[in-house]
Amino acid sequence: MLAADIGGGSLLIAWQLKGKKVLIIGGGEVAGQRVESILSTDAHITVISLFCNLHEKTQKLISQYPLRTKLLDKMYEHGADSTDLLNYDMVLTALDDFELSKTICHFCREHRIPVNAADIPGLCDFYFGSQIRDGPLQIMISTNGNGPKLANLVKGKIAKALSGQEGAAIKKVGALRVKLRERAPGVGGELGKRRMSWMTKLCKEWTMEELGTLNEENMQMLLDEGWENDKVPSAKALGVKPLSICVPSSNDVVFPGFIGFCVGIACVTTWNWLRR
Amino acid sequence: MLAADIGGGSLLIAWQLKGKKVLIIGGGEVAGQRVESILSTDAHITVISLFCNLHEKTQKLISQYPLRTKLLDKMYEHGADSTDLLNYDMVLTALDDFELSKTICHFCREHRIPVNAADIPGLCDFYFGSQIRDGPLQIMISTNGNGPKLANLVKGKIAKALSGQEGAAIKKVGALRVKLRERAPGVGGELGKRRMSWMTKLCKEWTMEELGTLNEENMQMLLDEGWENDKVPSAKALGVKPLSICVPSSNDVVFPGFIGFCVGIACVTTWNWLRR
Numbered sequence: 001m002l003a004a005d006i007g008g009g010s011l012l013i014a015w016q017l018k019g020k021k022v023l024i025i026g027g028g029e030v031a032g033q034r035v036e037s038i039l040s041t042d043a044h045i046t047v048i049s050l051f052c053n054l055h056e057k058t059q060k061l062i063s064q065y066p067l068r069t070k071l072l073d074k075m076y077e078h079g080a081d082s083t084d085l086l087n088y089d090m091v092l093t094a095l096d097d098f099e100l101s102k103t104i105c106h107f108c109r110e111h112r113i114p115v116n117a118a119d120i121p122g123l124c125d126f127y128f129g130s131q132i133r134d135g136p137l138q139i140m141i142s143t144n145g146n147g148p149k150l151a152n153l154v155k156g157k158i159a160k161a162l163s164g165q166e167g168a169a170i171k172k173v174g175a176l177r178v179k180l181r182e183r184a185p186g187v188g189g190e191l192g193k194r195r196m197s198w199m200t201k202l203c204k205e206w207t208m209e210e211l212g213t214l215n216e217e218n219m220q221m222l223l224d225e226g227w228e229n230d231k232v233p234s235a236k237a238l239g240v241k242p243l244s245i246c247v248p249s250s251n252d253v254v255f256p257g258f259i260g261f262c263v264g265i266a267c268v269t270t271w272n273w274l275r276r
Numbered sequence: 277m278l279a280a281d282i283g284g285g286s287l288l289i290a291w292q293l294k295g296k297k298v299l300i301i302g303g304g305e306v307a308g309q310r311v312e313s314i315l316s317t318d319a320h321i322t323v324i325s326l327f328c329n330l331h332e333k334t335q336k337l338i339s340q341y342p343l344r345t346k347l348l349d350k351m352y353e354h355g356a357d358s359t360d361l362l363n364y365d366m367v368l369t370a371l372d373d374f375e376l377s378k379t380i381c382h383f384c385r386e387h388r389i390p391v392n393a394a395d396i397p398g399l400c401d402f403y404f405g406s407q408i409r410d411g412p413l414q415i416m417i418s419t420n421g422n423g424p425k426l427a428n429l430v431k432g433k434i435a436k437a438l439s440g441q442e443g444a445a446i447k448k449v450g451a452l453r454v455k456l457r458e459r460a461p462g463v464g465g466e467l468g469k470r471r472m473s474w475m476t477k478l479c480k481e482w483t484m485e486e487l488g489t490l491n492e493e494n495m496q497m498l499l500d501e502g503w504e505n506d507k508v509p510s511a512k513a514l515g516v517k518p519l520s521i522c523v524p525s526s527n528d529v530v531f532p533g534f535i536g537f538c539v540g541i542a543c544v545t546t547w548n549w550l551r552r
Contacts, residue, residue: 013289138285146449265540267540268548
């Protein structure tokens with residue numbers, strides 16, 4: 001394969017913002033979307049915008065999360081405010097003023113502050129994309145700048161393919177891993193390998209829907225009967241019943257079933273009629 | 277909703293590395309995975325590692341992409357080499373030496389160089405995740421540090437839900453957008469809005485599989501008969517036949533059909549038997 005065949009993409013990454021400071025310059029609708037995106041992390045958010053310019057959504061989010069967000073009720077002025085940018089770990093501009101946005105971007109890039117300017121892709125360190133969130137599970141769909149409409153179509157397909165138990169499964173497996181480490185503590189070595197291979201086997205043999213339904217009692221049984229005997233019991237053996245299994249939609253089952261039913265009737269009727 | 281309910285996640289972003297310089301410190305298996313990840317972008321990659329320590333995969337990728345990758349055949353020495361780090365736009369460590377990795381991370385964070393250290397999540401600016409790539413379409417699955425096994429299970433579900441025509445659809449829609457801009461040029465205004473709403477309507481009414489099958493001739497017809505008459509003809513009307521349509525797998529159809537068939541036969545037979 002040539003490099004040209006594999007290149008051309010972005011590096012999709014999960015940026016960590018726990019305890020970090022993010023500045024959003026602007027208060028319109030896009031600024032509101034940015035506030036929402038950053039709220040999914042544990043960052044502190046500052047919005048610079050005149051209060052009167054705040055979009056309804058932006059205003060609502062700021063008043064809804066007073067401990068996570070702060071409004072600086074003023075217009076951003078480059079020069080007077082630019083050194084303040086250095087106090088932030090990420091800067092997002094959502095301005096109608098293209099020139100101002102460009103100036104901010106150049107300043108940020110010069111000082112290695114990760115920056116995204118809405119509508120000026122050429123100046124962005126990174127792009128946003130369509131997202132799906134289910135607790136610890138996050139999925140991002142990027143079309144590499146080819147528009148959000150198609151990303152949303154793909155998002156719809158993906159959302160339909162998930163049972164909604166994936167986030168729960170990830171949480172439960174995390175909790176089980178903690179319990180297992182308490183029971184068989186230590187870092188690395190043979191025990192570490194055994195722990196890892198047992199968890200891997202469990203994740204292979206159980207469905208995500210079964211994993212998502214684990215409770216304290218099942219986990220205890222899984223460790224007592226499974227880990228201690230170096231085996232992975234089936235979900236059924238432990239009495240774990242998934243809340244919702246990802247089955248084909250009812251139409252996908254009912255329609256072929258109905259057609260089969262009619263064909264069955266037609267066959268027997270024809271057979272009986274021919275026999276007469 | 278409380279902030280606690282929506283927080284706790286990462287910011288999933290598409291980082292832009294076109295023309296940027298990425299340094300990978302280490303040459304083992306993980307370094308190879310890093311080289312592979314970065315090759316999907318258009319960055320220049322430098323690997324620091326003794327040649328004799330290179331994993332087979334890392335070595336192969338470096339020799340396969342000589343224009344995109346460079347090997348510095350030496351051990352990384354912090355102090356002597358640390359100022360060199362400032363020449364890079366991103367640093368990834370894949371070392372067994374935890375202390376060295378930590379030192380590099382602290383240096384990078386101090387100098388705002390985006391950094392990822394394999395196996396030291398607490399020090400990373402960002403994490404990698406499971407990925408799906410189909411040309412311009414990129415999908416990332418993150419479990420927020422809850423392990424790659426479950427991310428891969430989710431990846432499997434997603435891959436199954438896609439028809440494989442999504443990347444092609446995104447490319448074709450991009451090409452059509454360029455043609456439409458040539459035919460109806462100009463930025464913003466009424467024409468800009470009409471262009472956008474026509475493209476939106478097309479993406480809504482056609483399936484991704486139909487969009488993915490567009491060719492030069494269809495595109496011309498779509499613009500001549502559709503855009504010029506301010507309507508979106510159906511794919512069928514233009515003779516566009518999708519190469520592969522995402523239908524339920526044969527088992528999903530055959531099994532309910534067979535059950536229905538059996539039930540049909542059983543019903544008629546019972547009915548006939550009761551009538552005797």
